Amino acid sequence: AQKVTQAQTEISVVEKEDVTLDCVYETRDTTYYLFWYKQPPSGELVFLIRRNSFDEQNEISGRYSWNFQKSTSSFNFTITASQVVDSAVYFCALSERDYGQNFVFGPGTRLSVLP
Amino acid sequence: GAGVSQSPRYKVTKRGQDVALRCDPISGHVSLYWYRQALGQGPEFLTYFNYEAQQDKSGLPNDRFSAERPEGSISTLTIQRTEQRDSAMYRCASSLAGVSYEQYFGPGTRLTVT
Numbered sequence: 001a002q003k004v005t006q007a008q009t010e011i012s013v014v015e016k017e018d019v020t021l022d023c024v025y026e027t028r029d030t031t032y033y034l035f036w037y038k039q040p041p042s043g044e045l046v047f048l049i050r051r052n053s054f055d056e057q058n059e060i061s062g063r064y065s066w067n068f069q070k071s072t073s074s075f076n077f078t079i080t081a082s083q084v085v086d087s088a089v090y091f092c093a094l095s096e097r098d099y100g101q102n103f104v105f106g107p108g109t110r111l112s113v114l115p
Numbered sequence: 116g117a118g119v120s121q122s123p124r125y126k127v128t129k130r131g132q133d134v135a136l137r138c139d140p141i142s143g144h145v146s147l148y149w150y151r152q153a154l155g156q157g158p159e160f161l162t163y164f165n166y167e168a169q170q171d172k173s174g175l176p177n178d179r180f181s182a183e184r185p186e187g188s189i190s191t192l193t194i195q196r197t198e199q200r201d202s203a204m205y206r207c208a209s210s211l212a213g214v215s216y217e218q219y220f221g222p223g224t225r226l227t228v229t
Contacts, residue, residue: 045220091157095214105157
């Protein structure tokens, strides 16, 4: 069955530090999709990025970047020059095309950025 | 257009009562998903629809839980004979079409069973 592991339960950094959130997944499908979501203290779930299994190109969006490596089944998320507003719980998620039709979310990593 | 909306936002009910939670997806989105999220945990999949067809209900905890989307738009998640363990945040999400697309989440319904 598909599975998502986020080994870091909580991370605290000081503003302007870089931080990487780890995501490791398991799937038997060859076509699958990976996602990151942010859940700030207000509670909503905000979509950040989607990646399909055939696109290993890393992506950068402002201070955010994502590193997808199929060889290690990882899809890590880096925030550069962190800000207090980045404080949130971040979830990695996986969906499969052929073997499963539903999203599996990881347990989340709580990031606290201290001023 | 508007995002995903859910109602009510908060529901307090007594054990044994039935509750119905409503989700209005983003207009034009084919797929609709229901999740349950306990405090401090990630969303847990319950069920999902493409149009009006329920594609997967493997996440529904037991037969007290059911969902429908009769016209392929608004969906209702119903919990019969509620129990205290049903207390959680229930979230709805919609996506353009299927699992390859990102999901956009509603604000959730906080259900408390007393």
